[in-house]
Amino acid sequence: MMNYVGDTTAALASQQQEHAIQIRDLRVVRGERTVLDGLDLTVGRGSITGLLGPSGSGKSTLMRAIIGVQKIVSGKVTVLGAPAGSVQLRDRVAYVTQAPSVYQDLTVRQNLAYFADVLGAPRSDVDRAIDQVDLASYADKLAANLSGGQFSRVSLAVALLGHPELLVLDEPTVGLDPVLRKELWDLFGRIASDGATLLVSSHVMDEAQRCDDLILLREGGMVLAHDTLSNLLERTGAADAEHAFLQLVSEEEIHA
């Protein structure tokens, strides 16, 4: 009997292990507004999932809930088999906010060296991460003296330190030129093929084709669709992600 119970628990645990993110009935209220109302979501490991939707659709709030820095009203958020934000996840999950959160009055290298120390990552990660975001020639410049796009890449580089199993990136390519955007998406692809999971929000719909899966959110934190791009295009008959999104919104309105 004991054995049986033990086996079930183990089976259950390994089942949860398969998912990078599992959300059940998540409700978040900010001020007077219900941002997410009963959201369900499952994201498998080792993939890039794009989180698309207009501003105000709750993308950032959803990401904050996954990191465990968002107060939630109800629901269950499980990340890599553990409750979101729990101690054992702190160096396994990396998070980049929309507004860059690094120190303006430190150089690029000093910023990364500090966060590497906090994460317990080796110092060799510092130069590797600086190279990955293409800032090697700015490594000893004060972050305050960088351009907006360079500054946000410092913040992104922090998420590349150590070996995060899940990277949650809130609009990491906003304000970057097309060449750099392509390079970063190539980098995201390499990180995912090494086995990590990425959840990347964007409102640039053409970035959708770089994702394995798409989550389309609409205002009120409703999941309009969670599917591959090709399936979405087939289902809606649209030519690209943007039109698929518009198509789904109008279908939704007709049903409502």
Next chain:
Amino acid sequence: MNVRITLATARRVLTQLGHDHRTVAMLLVVPCLLITLMWWVYDGGPVWGQIGPALLVVFPFIMMFLVTSIATLRERTSGTLERLLSMPTRKLDFLLGYALAFGVVAILQAVLASVLAITLLDLEVAGPVALLLTVAVLDALLGVALGLFVSAFAKTEFQVVQFMPALVIPQILLCGLLLPRADLPTVLEVISDVLPLSYAVDAMNEVQRVSEPSVLGDGTVVLAFTFSLLALGATTLRRRTG
């Protein structure tokens, strides 16, 4: 508590200061200049001898309060605090990192201001100089703890400086700088009894006036306020926000 993260945080705060020469000057040079100004105002006379110790407390206290409150407010508003708390950083690592970094600054500040007062400005000190320095550092750390604490109650830098007239200046007026606390009207004396800066100044006065000073009582009160403010400050660092 994680020693690696605490030390990394202290080093990081000091590196930030190193890039900001104006703030370093405000922390180290300005208290010395203000103390010299007061010495000049009283022409180095008997009043200088009476208020000198209080000045060694008050000016560093103000500077530490200002710099700490604004530095930690910036951590809160720039998202770096949230990022650190989503990493393996514990609240205590963060607070102690700051306390340690500004503790180093406080030691430098205390040495500079005390040496200046004792040598060039002829402040007579009956007690041991080492004790004077210890008391000065404790008092500056009180400013650090108060600054860390109030930063939780401000949303902007504009709001945080408003705590100067609200919380700091009343303490300065009642700490015994203008009038010995025993000579204050009874109500004000009672109020000054519950303000931490009063004990900081009492301890400093004791070291200056008594050749074998006993600062255990006042020092303990100052330390207790410092730890309580840090502990209260820790409760205002929230990982999960709305």
